[in-house]
Amino acid sequence: MDKELEHSFVTNLEQNQNIVHKVCRIYTNDRDSHNDLFQEITIQLWKAYPKFRGDAKFSTWMYRVSLNTAITLYRKSKRSIKTTDFDAVDFRIKVDEYDDEEEQQLKLMYATVKQLNDIEKALVFLYLEDKSYKEIAETLGISEVNARVKMNRVKTKLKKILNP
Incomplete structure (x- = not known):
């Protein structure tokens, strides 16, 4: 090698x-x-x-x-x-x-995100990493418009999970 x-x-x-x-x-x-x-x-x-x-x-x-x-x-x-x-x-x-203990404040967020499907998890992850919609689209192999639409739907879904 x-x-x-x-x-x-x-x-x-x-x-x-x-x-x-x-x-x-x-x-x-x-x-x-x-x-x-x-x-x-x-x-x-x-x-x-x-x-x-x-x-x-x-x-x-x-x-x-x-x-x-x-x-x-x-x-x-x-x-x-x-x-x-x-x-x-x-x-x-x-x-x-x-160290998981150093990240206690993130447990609720991670527990909520784990309830999403695979693509939604990836969208949230990239969004939280401050990636632009262009970068999110490139990483996931979708259009920028599709990334924006999916992210808006995920935000709505997360709000419903956190506030039933």
């Missing part, structure tokens, strides 16, 4: 790993599942990295791969996420500790 490619990937991943943690938080319910999904997304990012052309920012590409991996695995299993053996990858990535 090309050491330059590997170094570039590890550096980019370490700098942007909070994206993956946030995706994991939306699509999992416990630390073990979070860690498993983080590992699987990392493997999928590594497999796809040689095809990364740089047409979009690395973080936008990372959002897309992360969300697609999470949604695909979630739909396949609905309950538990099966993962690929991490030992197959020979590099190690320094993983920042992700």
